[in-house]
Amino acid sequence: MRKRLIVAASAAVLVSALAGASPVVAASDEKSERRGDAADGAALDVTRVSVEQKLHEVTLRAGFATGAADALAAAGEGSSVCFKFMRDGRTLEICAVTRSGALRATRGGRTIAAEVKTSGDELVLRARESKLKLRPGVYRWTVLATAGVCDAALSTVPCTDVAPDAGAYEVRVWRVALAGCEAKGPLEVRRGPRKKKIALTFDDGPSSYTNSLLHTLDKHDARATFFMLGSQLGGKGPAMRRELAAGHELANHGWSHYPMGGGGPRATAELQRTQRAIRDATGFTPCAFRPPYGDTGPDLRRRARDLGLTSFIWSVDPRDWATPGTGSIVGNVLANTGPGAIILMHDGGGNRSQTLAAVPQILSSLKRRGYKFVTISELMKYERRFALVR
Ligand code: ZN
DSSP, X not given: OOOEEEEEOSSSOEEEEESTTOOEEESSOEEEEEEEOXXXXXXXXXXXXXXXXXXTEEEEEEEESSOHHXXXXXXXXXXXXXXXXXXXXXXXXXXXEEXXXXXXXXXXXXXXXXXXXXXXXXXXXXXXXXXXXXXXXXXXXXXXXXXXXXXXXXXXXXXXXXXXXXXXXXXXXXXXXXXXXXXXXXXXXXXXXXXXXXXXXXXXXOOTXXXXXXXXXXHTTOOEEEEEXXXXXXXXXXXXXXXXXXXXXXXXXXXXXXXXXXXXXXXXXXXXXHHHHHHHHHSOBOOEXXXXXXXXOHHHHHHHHHTTOEEEOOSBOOOGGGOOOHHHHHHHHHHHOOTTOEEEEESSSSOOHHHHHHHXXXXXXXXXXXXXXXOHHHHTTOEEEEEEEO
C-alpha cells in the first residue's frame, strides 16, 4: 500500500511523505536547526547556534552576546568555536579558529577550504557537505567555544562555553537528490550537440543486471540514463533510488512497451502512468521519454511534450537486445559513436550478460578518445531541479 501525504507547512515548505520504505522528499531545498543557549557570562559567550543546509551547502552559525569580531578579538589568539557532530560513537569536529588575527576553518584539527567570517554578532562557517564530511543522517551535536587567552585559575569568567548547557542538539543532514529536469527545444532528439559528450542509455530495466552495471559505470565515473517501463517498476524502488543517488537519470519508456507511434489518448495514459510510478518511487520526475521500438509520430511527440517530456530516439544502436556477441556490441558502438551520440543499450528485458561485458570496453575506449559520459538532460543542457531527501 502506498499512501501519499502532502503537508503545506508554509508557502516555502512543501513536504510530500511516502509511506513505508520510500523517502521523504522535501521540495524546499533549505533546512535549518536553530537553537538558543542562555547567556552565562563566559569569555566567549555563545547565545544561539544553528546548522543550515541548502542543497550541498552547509552553514554553521554561532551567535554571541556581543559583536562576534570583538568577542573573538577579546578572547585572544587561538580562540575557537567548535561544532561537534556525533554519530555511532564517532565525533566530527569542525571549528573556526583565530590564528594570527585571522579566522580559519578546521576539521579534525586540519585546515579545510571553507568560508569563515564574522557578521554582526554571528560567526559563520560555510562549506559543501562533502568538504565538512557530514554524511546524510541524524547527528547529535554541541558547540564548544574556548577563549584562547584565558587562565582558568585566575579568570573571573569561564574560559569555555558549551551549548547546550546539558545534553546535545539533533540535526538531520539531508541527501541531495535530483528532483526533476525541464524539457525544452525540439520535441524529438536523435543526437545531442556535437560536443565531446555522449549519452549512454539503457532501456527496459531495472533488472538483476542493473547493480553490476551501476558498479561499472561508477568505476569509470560515467553517468547514464535509464528508460523504464512503468509496468515493471513494482518492487524496484530501491534499485531506482540507487540509480538516482549515483547521479544517473531516470526516464520514461511507456507503461507496457506498446508501440505508440500513432499517438492518441492511450499514449498519454502510458506516459502519465509511468511518470507517476517513477515519481512516487523516487521523488524524481523525468523529462525524457523513449518510444518503444523507436516508433514515433507527430501526435505522440506533442502528447509527450505536454507532459514535460522530450522523445529521445538514438544515434547508435548495437542491437544488444539480439545478443549478437560482446565483440559485435563493442565494435558497433566504437565504429558509430561520434560527438553528441545517444547510444541505445538494454539493462533489462532478457539476458544482458553480453551488454554487461561490453560496457567496460566501450567506456575505456571512448574515454581514451576524450569523451565524457553524461545523462540525457546534461547532454541537452536542460535545467535540473534538486531536492533534499531523507
Ligand atoms: Zn524497450
